Amino acid sequence: MELVATLFALTLAAGTPLVLAAIGELVTERAGVLNLGVEGMMLVGAVAAFIVAATTQLPWLGVAAGMAAAAALSLVFAFLTLTLMANQVATGLALSLFGIGVSAFAGQHYVSMVIDGIKPLSVAGLSDLPFFGKLLFAHSPFVYLSLAVVASVQWFLFHTRAGLIVRAVGESPDSAHAIGYRVIAIRYAAVVFGGACAGLAGGYLATAYTPQWSEGMTAGRGWIALALVVFGTWKPWRMLAGAYLFGAVTLAQFQAQAMGVALPSQLLSMLPYLATIIVLTIISRDALTIRLNAPASLGRPYHPEA
Amino acid sequence: MHVRLEARPEPSRLMRWLSPLFAVAATLVVGFVLFAGLGKNPLEAFEVFFIKPVESLYGVSELLLKASPLMLCAIGLAAGYRANVWNIGAEGQLTLGALCGGGVALALQDSGGAWVLPLMLVAGAAGGMAWAAIPAWLKTRFNANEILVSLMLVYVATLLLSLLVHGPWRDPEGFNFPQSKTFADVALLPNLLPETRLNIGFLLALAVVAVAWLFMRRSLVGFQMRVAGLAPDAANYAGVSARRTVWLGMLIGGATAGVAGVNEAAGPIGQLLPVMSPGYGFAAIIVAFVGRLHPFGILLSSLLMSLLYLGGEAAQINLALPSAVTGLFQGTLLFFLLAADVLINFRLRVARSAPPAIHAGRATACKGA
Numbered sequence: 001m002e003l004v005a006t007l008f009a010l011t012l013a014a015g016t017p018l019v020l021a022a023i024g025e026l027v028t029e030r031a032g033v034l035n036l037g038v039e040g041m042m043l044v045g046a047v048a049a050f051i052v053a054a055t056t057q058l059p060w061l062g063v064a065a066g067m068a069a070a071a072a073l074s075l076v077f078a079f080l081t082l083t084l085m086a087n088q089v090a091t092g093l094a095l096s097l098f099g100i101g102v103s104a105f106a107g108q109h110y111v112s113m114v115i116d117g118i119k120p121l122s123v124a125g126l127s128d129l130p131f132f133g134k135l136l137f138a139h140s141p142f143v144y145l146s147l148a149v150v151a152s153v154q155w156f157l158f159h160t161r162a163g164l165i166v167r168a169v170g171e172s173p174d175s176a177h178a179i180g181y182r183v184i185a186i187r188y189a190a191v192v193f194g195g196a197c198a199g200l201a202g203g204y205l206a207t208a209y210t211p212q213w214s215e216g217m218t219a220g221r222g223w224i225a226l227a228l229v230v231f232g233t234w235k236p237w238r239m240l241a242g243a244y245l246f247g248a249v250t251l252a253q254f255q256a257q258a259m260g261v262a263l264p265s266q267l268l269s270m271l272p273y274l275a276t277i278i279v280l281t282i283i284s285r286d287a288l289t290i291r292l293n294a295p296a297s298l299g300r301p302y303h304p305e306a
Numbered sequence: 307m308h309v310r311l312e313a314r315p316e317p318s319r320l321m322r323w324l325s326p327l328f329a330v331a332a333t334l335v336v337g338f339v340l341f342a343g344l345g346k347n348p349l350e351a352f353e354v355f356f357i358k359p360v361e362s363l364y365g366v367s368e369l370l371l372k373a374s375p376l377m378l379c380a381i382g383l384a385a386g387y388r389a390n391v392w393n394i395g396a397e398g399q400l401t402l403g404a405l406c407g408g409g410v411a412l413a414l415q416d417s418g419g420a421w422v423l424p425l426m427l428v429a430g431a432a433g434g435m436a437w438a439a440i441p442a443w444l445k446t447r448f449n450a451n452e453i454l455v456s457l458m459l460v461y462v463a464t465l466l467l468s469l470l471v472h473g474p475w476r477d478p479e480g481f482n483f484p485q486s487k488t489f490a491d492v493a494l495l496p497n498l499l500p501e502t503r504l505n506i507g508f509l510l511a512l513a514v515v516a517v518a519w520l521f522m523r524r525s526l527v528g529f530q531m532r533v534a535g536l537a538p539d540a541a542n543y544a545g546v547s548a549r550r551t552v553w554l555g556m557l558i559g560g561a562t563a564g565v566a567g568v569n570e571a572a573g574p575i576g577q578l579l580p581v582m583s584p585g586y587g588f589a590a591i592i593v594a595f596v597g598r599l600h601p602f603g604i605l606l607s608s609l610l611m612s613l614l615y616l617g618g619e620a621a622q623i624n625l626a627l628p629s630a631v632t633g634l635f636q637g638t639l640l641f642f643l644l645a646a647d648v649l650i651n652f653r654l655r656v657a658r659s660a661p662p663a664i665h666a667g668r669a670t671a672c673k674g675a
Contacts, residue, residue, distance in 0.1 A: 036453065076641065084648040085311075089392055089453070093591055094640040101633020108628040215630075220461050227454045266469035273458040277444070284450040303313070 007251065012143050013209060015247025017042075017201040017218075019146040021225035022232070022239050023153055024197025029229055030157060031190030032170035032297040036092025037077055038198050039222025040099020045070035045202025047103040050110055050213040059118045059207040066203030067196045073099060074195020078188045085301040100216060110213045117211025118142070142204040147240075149197070154236040166190060170295030173302045183302055198222065220273065227276045231283050233293040242279070249275045311652040318650050325646035326596050326603075330610070332642040333635060340634075346625055354624045355617035365616070367502035371574060373612035374511040375400065375566035375583065379590030380608060381518045382562030384599040388522065389531040390538065391555030395441065395456030396563040397587025398463035399434040403564025404571040405467050406433030408486065408578040411493035411571070412475060418492040426493060427510075427568050434564020435557050437463060442556035446549045452556065460587070468580040475578060486578035495573045507569035512605075514562060519601040531555065563587060584615070585633070592640045611636065 021038050028035050048069035053062030077095050080086040120140045157163040166186060168176045173183045201221070206213055224246060232239025253268040261268070284290055334352075341351035359365050379396040386393045407430030414422050437459060444450040468484070477487045495505035522528040534541040534551040542548060570582050593611050597603030618632030 080641065080644050084645050085652070086644040086647060090595060090640075091644050093394060094637060094644060097588055097592065097633070098637025098641060101630055101635075101637045104630035105628055105634050108630060220458070223454060223457050227451075227458075230451065230454075264469050264473060266465040266472070270462050270465050273461045276458050277440075277450070277455050280454055281444050281448045281450040285448045287449045290449065303311070 007255075009139055010251050010254075011244055011247040012139055013247070014250040015244040016140070016143050016146050017205050017209065017221050018225050018228055018243040018246055019150060019240055020142070020201035020204060021198045021222055022228040022243060023146070023150050023236060024194035024201075025225055026229050026232070026234060026236060026239055027153060027157070027166070027197075028190045028194035029298055030170045030234060030295055031166050031187050032173060032295050032300070032302070033078075033081065033187050033191055034088045034092065034299040035074065035077055035095070035191060035194055036089060036226065037073070037095025037099065037222075038194075038225050039218055039220065040096035040103075041070040041073050041195050041198035042202040042205070042218045042222045042225075043099045043103040043216065044073050045199030046206035046217060047107040047110075047202075047213055048199070049203035050113075050115070050206040051106065053117075053207050053211075054110060054113055054115050057116070059115065059211075062207050063118075063200065063203035066206070067199035070199025070202060071192050071195040074191050074198070075188075077195075078191040081301065082184050082187050082191070085303055088299050088301070096222070104215045107213045107215065111215070113212065115207070115211050118208040140204070140208050142200075142208055145200075150236050150240050157236070167295070170297055173297050177302075177304055183304065187302075198225075201225075224272065224276050227280045230290070231279050233283070233289060234295065235293070245279075246272060246275065308657045310655055310657065311648065312655045314651055314653055318653075321647075321649045322598060323603075325649060326598065326607070326643055328646040328649075329596065329639055329642035332646075333639045336638050337635060340631075344627065346627075351621070351625055354620050356613060358624075359613065359616035359620050363499070364502055367499055367504035368616060369609060369612050370508050371502075371504050372615050373608040374508045374569055374573075375586040376590050376593050376611050377511045377604060377608035378514055378562045378566035378569065379559075379587050380593035380597060380604045381515055381601060382559035383590055384594040384597070384601075384604060385518065385522060385528075385531065385558040386555030387535070387594060388599050389535040389551045389555045391552050391559075392453045393438060393441065393456050393556055393559040394453055394591060395438070395458075395460050395587070396559060396566075396590050397583060397585065398456070398460035399437045399560045399563035400567040400570070400583055400587045401460075401463040401467050402437040403430035403434040403567025404578065404582040405463075405470065405567070406430050406564070407568030408489070408571045409475075411489045412486055412578070414493070415487060415490050418490055420492065422490075422492045423495065423572065426572060427565055430564040430568030430571075431561040432564070434560040434562070434567065436560070438556040438560025438563075439553075442553050445552050445556075452552070456556075464581065467578070467582065471578050471580050477577075484580050488577045489572060493572055494576055495569065503574050505569075505573045507573045510565070510569070514565070515601045515605055522601070527554065563590075589615075589636055592636050595640060596643055614639075 021042055025035060025038055045066035049062040049066030052065035053059040073095065077091055080091045081088045118141065120138050122138065157167060165181055169181065169183050169186045177183045202218065205217060228239050228242045231242040249271050253271050256263065256268050257265055338348045341348040360369055379400060383393055383396055407426040410426045410429045411422065440459060441452040441455040444455050445452045471486055472484045475486045477485055495507045498504045498506055498508065522532065530541065530546045531551055531554060534546055534548065566586065567582060571578060575582065589611055593604055593607045597607035614632050614635050618629045621627040621631055622629040
């Protein structure tokens with residue numbers, strides 16, 4: 001039983017960076033903007049979080065810095081795609097390439113450093129309970145935080161007026177503009193929220209999950225997060241389930257290695273990427289589902305005067 | 307004072323070619339500020355970064371050598387991008403090309419003739435195409451997003467090569483280093499210039515650029531692909547198969563990236579290593595855009611990107627700057643290019659007050675055009 005609780009906890013820990021990055025991108029895409037720069041923003045968030053945490057010894061301040069840095073980067077994306085109407089696909093790729101470069105550049109002196117990271121929760125009495133303690137009360141604070149963010153986004157998008165407006169902007173910017181909503185401003189906000197969430201995901205990786213910095217440490221999680229948004233058909237709870245599924249796949253890989261399965265480590269390391277491809281294929285197979293659920297204006301530039 | 311964008315009635319051809327120059331200029335300004343901020347003399351740093359590497363004949367040969375894979379990958383990607391097929395997995399296709407071409411070289415280590423190299427190139431192109439065929443098939447058959455699939459396959463390809471080089475293909479006399487045997491002489495690309503590493507792979511890349519130009523500009527299929535990219539509905543109406551466009555766009559990119567992989571394996575590297583490219587496949591995305599998706603533009607931008615690689619290495623040695631500064635410049639360049647590209651379709655208007663409402667009618671006219 002203890003083993004079940006441990007595996008459960010490890011799955012959540014591995015899935016959480018995906019949850020955080022994907023929930024931000026979900027909101028961005030709901031507003032009609034496709035930001036392929038999640039990987040770059042995560043890396044910049046991770047490196048900023050680590051640098052600040054290492055210099056100040058305040059990991060939470062680092063996380064805040066990571067969010068701010070990634071949000072700033074997403075602002076560049078927003079300016080290019082929303083104000084200057086640049087191609088969203090190309091700009092998103094640029095953001096990822098830039099993020100990879102700038103994070104490697106900024107983090108070069110921090111590569112082999114280890115910091116005292118953010119520890120899992122420990123509530124007196126509760127965390128030590130047999131089985132349930134580990135199952136419910138001993139996760140990283142980020143796990144609870146990510147669940148709160150997902151719940152809030154679900155509530156915001158589908159139960160508030162503001163959320164309805166965001167979705168309207170994503171479905172039909174022309175109509176939203178005609179009614180008098182400021183489409184560009186709303187999209188800016190959605191993009192920056194996505195950036196901050198990606199930064200939070202990066203901050204979690206660099207200060208809690210593996211409290212150190214290494215070049216390209218996100219290892220494609222930003223791209224997997226993009227796939228998860230499609231997998232969840234732009235719905236927060238489904239996306240969450242998908243993220244934990246991936247957490248389990250990642251975990252299976254480490255467990256197999258630890259148990260000495262006679263497969264080369266490289267084959268096991270391929271699992272998350274292959275799983276992404278398979279899952280994406282299965283969910284996309286039904287073109288109608290995708291078309292019904294994807295925000296109708298996703299990826300299209302919008303110029304209010306044209 | 308109020309600056310706003312006004313739609314041009316027609317895209318500006320002049321701006322199409324000026325905007326890369328703006329982008330390069332702006333990137334240089336950023337570089338200037340960055341070097342100054344890092345406490346280096348910017349002019350000296352510029353000299354080390356952009357001039358020193360190409361002062362000698364050897365330097366120029368290295369420039370051309372590094373430009374070859376960039377050119378090859380970018381030309382194939384551009385064919386896809388023109389048709390709105392977003393292959394961003396050239397790095398993986400390059401890796402597979404190196405793996406297949408290198409596999410041929412290793413298999414024929416002791417029994418080869420002059421035909422080994424052509425065979426390697428064919429195997430490499432086939433490997434790259436096979437890798438690109440996966441996203442193409444999943445896209446056309448299952449509607450799966452080719453951007454994400456091709457990118458995921460980059461990781462898989464790298465792991466696959468690492469698996470082989472750590473395992474069955476490891477050189478038994480290599481002191482346990484993860485590397486294959488060095489290729490036999492017949493499996494190495496002949497040199498072009500004595501005392502340099504420049505080989506005929508560069509000529510091959512140039513030939514591919516010329517063929518790509520003929521294909522995109524002078525062939526019906528190339529024309530159809532361009533139409534499919536510019537106006538998918540029109541192409542569909544004219545009977546151009548969207549399915550075929552995706553397949554072609556992907557396979558062309560896979561083939562050229564695969565050849566680039568063989569070029570690296572049989573050229574400057576001469577064996578298989580766990581990592582065959584310092585990100586050429588990703589940098590090629592930038593090369594393709596900066597080169598305006600045009601073969602000759604790509605020729606020029608691949609030289610520029612190659613210089614950024616050489617400059618990064620020089621800066622690492624002479625200025626104690628990390629070579630990651632190359633990636634920084636690459637990303638910045640693409641940002642500025644995308645920003646400057648707004649001037650192709652819009653012009654800046656400086657108005658003294660907020661725009662009056664009469665623009666609505668005019669804007670509608672532009673939209674129709």
